[in-house]
Amino acid sequence: xxxxxxxxxxxxxxxxxxxxxxxxxxxxxxxxxxxxxxxxxxxxxxxxxxxxxxxxxxxxxxxxxxxxxxxxxxxxxxxxxxxxxxxxxxxxxxxxxxxxxxxxxxxxxxxxxxxxxxxxxxxxxxxxxxxxxxxxxxxxxxxxxxxxxxxxxxxxxxxxxxxxxxxxxxxxxxxxxxxxxxxxxxxxxxxxxxxxxxxxxxxxxxxxxxxxxxxxxxxxxxxxxxxxxxxxxxxxx
Amino acid sequence: xxxxxxxxxxxxxxxxxxxxxxxxxxxxxxxxxxxxxxxxxxxxxxxxxxxxxxxxxxxxxxxxxxxxxxxxxxxxxxxxxxxxxxxxxxxxxxxxxxxxxxxxxxxxxxxxxxxxxxxxxxxxxxxxxxxxxxxxxxxx
Amino acid sequence: xxxxxxxxxxxxxxxxxxxxxxxxxxxxxxxxxxxxxxxxxxxxxxxxxxxxxxxxxxxxxxxxxxxxxxxxxxxxxxxxxxxxxxxxxxxxxxxxxxxxxxxxxxxxxxxxxxxxxxxxxxxxxxxxxxxxxxxxxxxxxxxxxxxxxxxxxxxxxxxxxxxxxxxxxxxxxxxxxxxxxxxxxxxxxxxxxxxxxxxxxxxxxxxxxxxxxxxxxxxxxxxxxxxxxxxxxxxxxxxxxxxxxxxxxxxxxxxxxxxxxxxxxxxxxxxxxxxxxxxxxxxxxxxxxxxxxxxxxxxxxxxxxxxxxxxxxxxxxxxxxxxxxxxxxxxxxxxxxxxxxxxxxxxxxxxxxxxxxxxxxxxxxxxxxxxxxxxxxxxxxxxxxxxxxxxxxxxxxxxxxxxxxxxxxxxxxxxxxxxxxxxxxxxxxxxxxxxxxxxxxxxxxxxxxxxxxxxxxxxxxxxxxxxxxxxxxxxxxxxxxxxxxxxxxxxxxxxxxxxxxxxxxxxxxxxxxxxxxxxxxxxxxxxxxxxxxxxxxxxxxxxxxxxxxxxxxx
Numbered sequence: 006x007x008x009x010x011x012x013x014x015x016x017x018x019x020x021x022x023x024x025x026x027x028x029x030x031x032x033x034x035x036x037x038x039x040x041x042x043x044x045x046x047x048x049x050x051x052x053x054x055x056x057x058x059x060x061x062x063x064x065x066x067x068x069x070x071x072x073x074x075x076x077x078x079x080x081x082x083x084x085x086x087x088x089x090x091x092x093x094x095x096x097x098x099x100x101x102x103x104x105x106x107x108x109x110x111x112x113x114x115x116x117x118x119x120x121x122x123x124x125x126x127x128x129x130x131x132x133x134x135x136x137x138x139x140x141x142x143x144x145x146x147x148x149x150x151x152x153x154x155x156x157x158x159x160x161x162x163x164x165x166x167x168x169x170x171x172x173x174x175x176x177x178x179x180x181x182x183x184x185x186x187x188x189x190x191x192x193x194x195x196x197x198x199x200x201x202x203x204x205x206x207x208x209x210x211x212x213x214x215x216x217x218x219x220x221x222x223x224x225x226x227x228x229x230x231x232x233x234x235x236x237x238x239x240x241x242x
Numbered sequence: 243x244x245x246x247x248x249x250x251x252x253x254x255x256x257x258x259x260x261x262x263x264x265x266x267x268x269x270x271x272x273x274x275x276x277x278x279x280x281x282x283x284x285x286x287x288x289x290x291x292x293x294x295x296x297x298x299x300x301x302x303x304x305x306x307x308x309x310x311x312x313x314x315x316x317x318x319x320x321x322x323x324x325x326x327x328x329x330x331x332x333x334x335x336x337x338x339x340x341x342x343x344x345x346x347x348x349x350x351x352x353x354x355x356x357x358x359x360x361x362x363x364x365x366x367x368x369x370x371x372x373x374x375x376x377x378x379x380x381x382x
Numbered sequence: 383x384x385x386x387x388x389x390x391x392x393x394x395x396x397x398x399x400x401x402x403x404x405x406x407x408x409x410x411x412x413x414x415x416x417x418x419x420x421x422x423x424x425x426x427x428x429x430x431x432x433x434x435x436x437x438x439x440x441x442x443x444x445x446x447x448x449x450x451x452x453x454x455x456x457x458x459x460x461x462x463x464x465x466x467x468x469x470x471x472x473x474x475x476x477x478x479x480x481x482x483x484x485x486x487x488x489x490x491x492x493x494x495x496x497x498x499x500x501x502x503x504x505x506x507x508x509x510x511x512x513x514x515x516x517x518x519x520x521x522x523x524x525x526x527x528x529x530x531x532x533x534x535x536x537x538x539x540x541x542x543x544x545x546x547x548x549x550x551x552x553x554x555x556x557x558x559x560x561x562x563x564x565x566x567x568x569x570x571x572x573x574x575x576x577x578x579x580x581x582x583x584x585x586x587x588x589x590x591x592x593x594x595x596x597x598x599x600x601x602x603x604x605x606x607x608x609x610x611x612x613x614x615x616x617x618x619x620x621x622x623x624x625x626x627x628x629x630x631x632x633x634x635x636x637x638x639x640x641x642x643x644x645x646x647x648x649x650x651x652x653x654x655x656x657x658x659x660x661x662x663x664x665x666x667x668x669x670x671x672x673x674x675x676x677x678x679x680x681x682x683x684x685x686x687x688x689x690x691x692x693x694x695x696x697x698x699x700x701x702x703x704x705x706x707x708x709x710x711x712x713x714x715x716x717x718x719x720x721x722x723x724x725x726x727x728x729x730x731x732x733x734x735x736x737x738x739x740x741x742x743x744x745x746x747x748x749x750x751x752x753x754x755x756x757x758x759x760x761x762x763x764x765x766x767x768x769x770x771x772x773x774x775x776x777x778x779x780x781x782x783x784x785x786x787x788x789x790x791x792x793x794x795x796x797x798x799x800x801x802x803x804x805x806x807x808x809x810x811x812x813x814x815x816x817x818x819x820x821x822x823x824x825x826x827x828x829x830x831x832x833x834x835x836x837x838x839x840x841x842x843x844x845x846x847x848x849x850x851x852x853x854x855x856x857x858x859x860x861x862x863x864x865x866x867x868x869x870x871x872x873x874x875x876x877x878x879x880x881x882x883x884x885x886x887x888x889x890x891x892x893x894x895x896x897x898x899x900x901x902x903x904x905x906x907x908x909x910x911x912x913x914x915x916x917x918x919x920x921x922x923x924x925x926x927x928x929x930x931x932x933x934x935x936x
Contacts, residue, residue: 054406130652131617165326166619168559168587175758199837205530205557209720209752209759210399216687217401220650224409227652246897248881257880266877268870271857278852281598281876283636291882298901299485300710300887302452306626306674307885310633318596321631322589328624330616354630360451361623364444370616 060225061093070237073124076144080119082191084110085126085139086239087153088229094222097155098176098215101184109181110149113188119145119195121188125239126150128232130223133167136160138236145195149187154222155179159191170194171202177215178206245294247287258282258314285311305353312351328361330370338362338371397724403691410654410662413645413689413698414501418656422495424463426456435494443612445665448622452672455489462490470495471502474511474708477909481515488708493664496708500660500701505734508700513738514907515707517677517888517900519914521739523782524714525549526746527569528756529828532561532839535799535814536750536831538572539822540764542798543791544749545576547767548783550890551714553604553746555585555756562586563846564811564839566599567856571805572798574871579891581638581875581884585757588620588628595637598853601875602638602884604679604714604745608669609643610662613653626673636879638889640677640714641670645702646685659689663702667709676887677712679745681735684757686721690731700734707740712888712900718746720759728761736773736781739914741888741900743781751827764826774924780916785927796823797865804863805856812842 076083084107087094091103111121124142126135132150136158139148146162147170155176158169171190173179186203193200244250248263255263261280270276292307313321324341327333333341339362346355365371392398407416425433431450432439442450455462470487473479491499503511525544529536541552554569556562566584573580584594585605594600606625609615615622625641632639643666645659654662663680670678681699682689689695699716706713715735722728735743747770748760755763762770767783774781799822803814812835821831845851853876860869874895878884884891889899907913916924 051404053404054409055404056408057406058408129617133619134617165587165589168590172559199841201836202558205532205756207530207557207753207756207758209755209763210723212684212687212720212758213400213690213722215401216650216685217403217691220652220688223650224652245886245901246881246883246899248878248883248895248897255881261880263877263880266873266880268857268861268866268873271854271869271873272861276854278598278850278854281636281854281880283634283880283882287636287880287882288633291885294886294901298887299482300674301455302672302674303676303887304674305452306630306633309627309630309674313630313634316634318593321634322592325592325624325628325631326589328621328627329619330621330624354627357623357626361621361627364447364623365621368444368612370444370621 059228060221061228065092065229067125067127067231067234067237070234071241072234073142073236073238075142076122078120078144080195081144082114082119082121082195083139083143083148084121084123085135085148085150085236086123087130087135087151087226088125088127088231089153089226090125090151093225093229094153097153097179098219098222099155099179101155101179101181103153105181106151106155106184109184110151110188113185114192117189117192117196119192123240124236126236127230127234128236130227130230132156132158133160133169136169137162137164137166142236147191147194149191152176152223153226154219157184157187159187159194161194173203175206175208175211176219177211178208243290243293247290255287256284258284283314285314288314309351309353309357312345312349312354316349316351328358330365331372334372334374334376335362335366336374338365395724397722397727399723400727401687401691405692407658408656410649410656410659411688411692412658413692413694414658414660414701415497416656416658416661419497419658419661420494422463422492422498424454424459424492426460429456431456431459435492444621444623445610445612445615445669448672449493449665449668452626453668454492458486458490459492460490462487463492463495467495467498468502470499471507474499474503474515475507477514480908481905484515485708485710493661493668496664496705497658497661500705503701505697505700508697508704509734509738511704512700512707512735512740513913514905515704516738516740516905517707517710517712518741518890518898519903519905520898521780521782521914522550522742522890523548523747524551524553524742524745525749526718526755526757526760527552527554527572527749528556529750529754530557530756531828531831531834532556532558532565533822533828533831533834534561534564534568535802535818536822536825536828537565537568538575538798538802539795539825540749541569541572541582542576542794545573545580546790546794547749547786549580549747549749550782551581551583551602551742552749553583553585557756558836558840559586560840560843562590562594563599563843566594567805567846568802570599570601570853570856570872570875571801571860571868574868574875575798575801576794578871578874578893579895581890592628592631595632596635597851598876598879599856601878602640603632604640604642606639606641606675607643608641608666609647610657610665611648611653611655614648614651617651622669622672625669629673629675633885636882636885638884639675640679640712641673641675642679642683643667643670644680644683644685644716645698646682646688649688650685660698660701664705667702667705667711670711671709675711676885676889677714677741678706679714679716680706681716681745683716683745684719686716686719690721696731696734699731703735703740710887712741714742714745715740717744717761719757720752720761732761737777737779739780753829754827768928771924771927775927778916778921778924780914780920780924784923792823799823801860801865801868804865805859806842808859808862809851809855811845812838
């Protein structure tokens, strides 16, 4: 017990040091509330994703696909779809199958006497740039960009990237009828008609319901990008 | 000058074209004596606002007013074109360097020229220039 | 499992329709602090910052370079960086340390240190900080004025009503972008009918917005967006340098400008570089500061669904508002986007800015029903006006609005609609019928108005741009059709850009066009007995909500 005084002093110093540390770093413990979990947190029913750096481990390989070229047919409207379109992602944010989306946009273009061509855009997942790049490839100079989550833009080759002819930002509100009209309107721009834009729709509660899902889908799309390949023909015969 | 200049320095305020505030009346507008350029700010007023910002302890804001003062004589279309060239992937390095030169020599805008020149170097390092030879393919 | 009736009820509550997600730092789903956030550091050599937050100059991306060269006070930085984060945090809430002293210290710290400082503050401390640090003495409010039809006449009427209700700034945007010139004109005219001195802007593509500003069809600009990572900045089609140049362009034409940022955008665009939302937003705000902007619109803004989905997300939102104020920027603190199905949750979120007061509590309160809000819905809309007025009265807080009388509202709406009708006629633009004026005068939203001839409108819009119509033409057309007072007001707004006073930090104008900014009316809060207090005439006005009991009626 001889060492006890020394020990007491050591402990006292240590306690003071700890207290000072705590004061200076400001990390007063917050685990001491009367509601703090007595026996730990228990199991979480939603698994943690922390540590994962991708949503889909696998990346699709498009190196065997033909690179998209600039079209010459003045009737041609190019539809540029997202990198995960019809592969990793099969349905839009609101659950419309992407096969039906593309079928309706093409039908709309054809109904107005124009010619659709579908490419897949692997160098950007930004819908504004997707639409602009599609427009630049199109013989007509009119293009449509469609992200896998359903967000769509109609653009023209000489517009600013973030400008557009028509923008449909609220993917969850899109219907197949809207997609068909988008095709029709794109074709009408080619014909140089005075086009009545498709009326805007608005649901102020879309953001709380869908924004997180939209972010996850966009990440899934972006991780499939392959900028070296650029743009490929998506519906090659 | 004492802020707000519109209250304390009214008589000293002139527009870019040299019009005094009491010449910018509805009467004058109706007589057709007020052109769009008459409602633009002068370089002197911008420098004065820069002084105000500096006294309020905001050095970056003063620099902005200095650049703005230099840009008062750059025509609207030119200024829009320059902004667009500064966007990513819109210009080659030599285009930006020439733009800096134009700002310095034609418009006597050394602070703007410096900003553009720095941009040219940073853009080169970060790979967001157009390759030489592709000049003028930017939008518009 | 047999279901509990209690849980069945709870599952149906609106809050459970909201999106929530676990923290996932690798994808940026983390609000305050990510394990991948850099450690704060700075090194100066030959008057230049050569190391910033753990990165050497040669490894800087364009944000780092710009922040190092333009945003950090190089003379102060090494001194400021010696102060521990917790000490700076304490200065922020200490009523004995002035706003100016705090801002001086802050001017030398790096984005990573700023992130640490905010992490030391809980929400009440953040609110205390905001009360003390916001730039302007009196808080303000801004409205969104839009509708589904992009109808410029309805925009004028809603702008007039909004101005009468107390908004100091009004912002419009379009479903169809090409409507911009007509809607900008409607907003400009309507705002001045409601209350002279209200500032207006038209949110559109950067170059278009600048052109409208130069023409004098708007009086300020706000949509100069900046982002926290290089990749997203490029996707946004800009760089810190182009934004700095654009800011100077606006100033060279005498226009007030505010930048826009907000956490969550980098997550939504898939390039967060594993950093916390707060750290990335700090980078945005440093870029904004470095550009010499007087202010920012931030607080997650349109990505609030992302920031609101993660733990401490709403604390982070107030945190980023406070960072803006700490950098000396005017802060228009969002609250402008619908983010919850729960009325309780959306109200709670707004209290964080409403109670301390910010330069603009909302950077878009929907002055129309939310179905007409073309920013995809605001957190509060026209149907919440009376609730909001009651909040002000309950807590004796100035939220920037006032109760109004129905007859006054009808009168200004009618006058605004007629003014636009006359101006369009004078300038040979698309026709506005008397029936339309009547419908819009009494309308709540676009469901109560007549359809527009969109093709004719768009041709008119193009015409405005082609013919080079300016604010001066609007003044003339107003005067020629007998709206002399409105013509005088629009002209007075145009003259602001010759003077430039309203380009200083957090400036707004009163009805006599007197400027009130952080320079001549600075926030002087230093604890009880100081700063702005709701009293006198303003308090009497706030007290007079409609629907009070008259004891004589009982």
